[in-house]
Amino acid sequence: MLHGYGASLLEGLAVTLGVALASLAVACALGLAGAAAKLSRRPLLAGAAGVYTTLIRGVPDLVLMLLVFYGGQVFVNHLAQGFGSDGYVDIDPFIAGVLTIGFIFGAYLTETFRGAFLAVSAGQREAGLAFGMSRWQVLRRITAPQMLRHALPSLSNNWLVLVKSTAIVSLIGLNDMMQKAQQAAGTTREPFVFYAAAALLYLLITSVSELGFGWLDRRSARHLVRPRS
């Protein structure tokens, strides 16, 4: 039924997952940094973070990706030339995709982590400091674990949106699941079959993710009494 392109689709699935997970890592790093900036007392940092989140949420993923892929290479080359090297650092579609998606979702996760941080009651932090813990110890042992619990619902939502956004990376030529489906569709002239197969695979990813996050959610809130729903 898939004319032998089934294995190729599964390879694409692996690439898609790779892009999604790598982007998540970048996005989490940027999100934490952004949240820290927004919560800091320095207006310059908070302002810069504000500009970051506004810009990202104001421009479509596709446009940003095209900008990073085509424009970014030129920019990096100039930079590399400035350092005196030959003037080429490869930005292949994988890196362009991961950087763009990571950058975009870093903005959304900034809001997630900021909200989660604020949700941890200040009393916990005060108690930690009263015990003589340093600010870093309070952050590491008290605030951060609780913050993760509050961040979970929003994190899971953003993860789902992120996974779906990876489909756009196919438009800059990355050999992910969408690109493989397109190639197969173009050669066999049966687009419906392959796009439907791709849709089912995405549905599989989102379903498994929802189950996974549901489990994480229940586990992290084990100590709480949840109202019977």
Added chain:
Amino acid sequence: MNFDAIAQNLPLYAAGALTTLKLLVIALAAGLVAAVPLAVLRSRPQRLAHGPVWLFTYAVRGTPLLVQLFLIYYGLAQFAVVRESVFWPWLSSPWFCACLAFAINTCAYTTEIVAGAIRNTPHGEIEAARALGLSAAQVMRRIVLPSAARRAIPSYGNEVILMLHGTSLASVVTLLDLTGVARDVNSRFYIPFEAFITAGALYLAITLALVGLFHAAERRWLAHLAPRR
């Protein structure tokens, strides 16, 4: 940076922005109109009522918009029975296909947003309505839906912005929206930075205008929930 070519092509960009807005309005209107009855069904306790709607929103929200667009535009055209049907004049048009895909997508998300708002109606309002002798249909029409509409404004505003970003995918099925214009300009003059930054700036302007609109709506219709001054 050479913005001369951009300046020459500004009318093209303006036409692209207009196309983007047209796509957005049509998709949102169609999606919203369909979403309200679906949301009512979705919020009912009976399996037969909320089941099919849940399946619809699950499938549409679990797959990328790009896949949905390709399925409708390229996928359906694969079948001779579709090409010879009475629907073909519609389905052969990229405009119709794009609007259909966008409308279905926003309908699913809006259904969930409105259903959630309906479910969150304060029970006291419903009790009062029943006590006054209103029928179930009247309760829904006069009390629950207007109340839910207000509650849904922040989430719906978010959805509108996301749909604006979604319309950039219309360029993938040959439509000359803002992103499509930027890609054509880039392919003619080889100026990726300038072409995509201009598109990005225009998207940002539209986004900020929409955000302002929704803030005004919130101030007016959710004034009762605002912090007291």
Added chain:
Amino acid sequence: MKLSSARRLLLALALTTAAAAPALAADWSKLRIGVEGAYPPFSEVGPDGKLKGFDIDIAYALCTQMKAQCTLVQQDFDGMIPALQARKFDAIIASMSITPERQQSVNFSDKYYSTPARLVAKSGSKLQTTPEGLKGRKIGVQRSTIHDRYATDMFKGAEIVRYTKQDEVFLDLAAGRIDATLVDSVAADVGFLKTPAGKGFGFVGPTYTDVKYFGIGAGVAIRKSDTDLQAKFNEALKAIRANGTYKKIEAKYFDFDVYGDALSK
């Protein structure tokens, strides 16, 4: 020496950037070649995920002749020249025609094949390429190709619909969304007319030969600054034409002479 963590990070970045830049400058023993992968029979991706086609075989043959180690990098056609300028690869072998417009941005090797462009439409279609004949008609082209440029400038009155890949043009032609496409005759023949989807379609109108738009044939595109690489490609091309490698590759895909003196993409 004890550097602050910020300085250490900067140093690491600088070192990585310097290390990552391959020492390609004068050597050309390692080459990256941009190819398309969506233009049968010249380049396509098989079910096994591997690139194959005339362009691909010529690329490997030239590299063997030049004793260079080549990596093929897939790229959509409308982004080829920007990607070359941005140094994503060092040469383009993607059925790219040598035209005066393109020669403003890049250099070309000598041609490696040349086939004419034609319109493809439903068999027996009376499509006239006059302004009246074209009114209300839709002509599909692949974005950024010589066919795109020609159709945009010459087929006034028609709506020119641009696609990222030629495959997509053929899909829409078969579906009836566009009335015709201007495309390379060989790509149309092998990629569409000889396939089941192409039944009922055929060539319409004349062969197009305007050198200003269609150039003199497909060549290897190279950055203007790399004149030594251009010379190497020309030498290698002459060599494979002389020693029979070219004829062997040509015979694999075509039963006619494709080097010709007409025009290509």
